[in-house]
Amino acid sequence: xxxxxxxxxxxxxxxxxxxxxxxxxxxxxxxxxxxxxxxxxxxxxxxxxxxxxxxxxxxxxxxxxxxxxxxxxxxxxxxxxxxxxxxxxxxxxxxxxxxxxxxxxxxxxxxxxxxxxxxxxxxxxxxxxxxxxxxxxxxxxxxxxxxxxxxxx
Numbered sequence: 001x002x003x004x005x006x007x008x009x010x011x012x013x014x015x016x017x018x019x020x021x022x023x024x025x026x027x028x029x030x031x032x033x034x035x036x037x038x039x040x041x042x043x044x045x046x047x048x049x050x051x052x053x054x055x056x057x058x059x060x061x062x063x064x065x066x067x068x069x070x071x072x073x074x075x076x077x078x079x080x081x082x083x084x085x086x087x088x089x090x091x092x093x094x095x096x097x098x099x100x101x102x103x104x105x106x107x108x109x110x111x112x113x114x115x116x117x118x119x120x121x122x123x124x125x126x127x128x129x130x131x132x133x134x135x136x137x138x139x140x141x142x143x144x145x146x147x148x149x150x151x152x153x
Contacts, residue, residue, distance in 0.1 A: 006042050006044065006057075006059065007040075007042070008085075008088055009040065009042075009059055009060075009061040009085050009088075010061065010085070010087060010088055011061065011062055011085055011086050011087065012039070012059065012060050012061040012062050012063050012064070012084075012085050013059070013060050013063055013064055013065055013082060013083065013084060013085065014057065014058075014059045014082075014083040014085060014090075015057065015058040015059075015060070015065075015073065015080060015081075015082060015083075016055070016057050016080065016081045016082075016083060017049070017051065017052070017055050017057075017077075017079050017080050017081045018055060018056035018057065018058065018073075018077045018080050019055075019056070019076070019077040019078075019079065019080075020045070020046055020054040020055060020056055021045070021046075021056065022056060022076050022077045022149070023043050023044070023045050023056035023057070023058055024043075025076050025077075025149050025152075026056070026058050026073055026076075026077065026080075027041075027043065027058060028152070029069055029072045029073055029076075029152065030058075030060065030063075030065060030069050032060070038062075039060065039061040039062040039063065040059075040060075040061040041058070041059070041060050041061070042057075042058070042059040043056075043057075043058055044056060044057040044058075052079070056077075064084060065082065068105060070082065070096050071096075071098070071099055071102070071105055072105055072152055073096050074096035074097055074098040074099075075098055075102065075105065075106065075134065075136075075148050075149075075152070076148055076149045076152070077096070078096065078097075078098055078131070078132075078134055079095070080095065080096045081093060081094070081095050081096075082094055082095075082096060098128055098131065098134060099128070100127070100128050101125065101126070101127055101128070102124075102125070102126040102127075102128065102136060103123055103124070103125050103126075104123040104124055104125075104153065105124075105152065105153055106124060106126060106136065106145060106148060106151045106152055106153060107124050107151050107153055108124055108126075108138045108140070108141060108143060108145070108151075109143060109145060109146055109147075109151060110138065110141045110143045112141070113138060113140055113141040113143065114140050114141070115138070115140055115141075122140070124138070124153070125138070125139035125140065126138055126139060126145065127139060129144070134148065136148065
């Protein structure tokens, strides 16, 4: 097998063990497409892995993720590992973990749900009913969310 070579980053975040095919959703979550990014971003998709058969990887130089971004990543790729890099060394490493309650991160698929009414001062709110596979149930209308990635806010 041929080894994949990617330039190391001096400071930033390596988002590793992303579920295959979810790297572009991770880029959307961390806002790479929204901002004038001035740092290197590396995206590797469908990379062979020792732990699992395949994975995606995203490396973002000069950037660390906030809690909402980590929670959203956990919702679409629950086995993801976050590595914080400083001066070319991993200084922190942890797995993402989906919260037991998800508030304001995804929208309900039910158009009649109160959380989708613009005049109602209600944030979306979901309960995690299963972790493997991940399932979310709306607190207000009790509908189970079908496609989490498509409904991220």
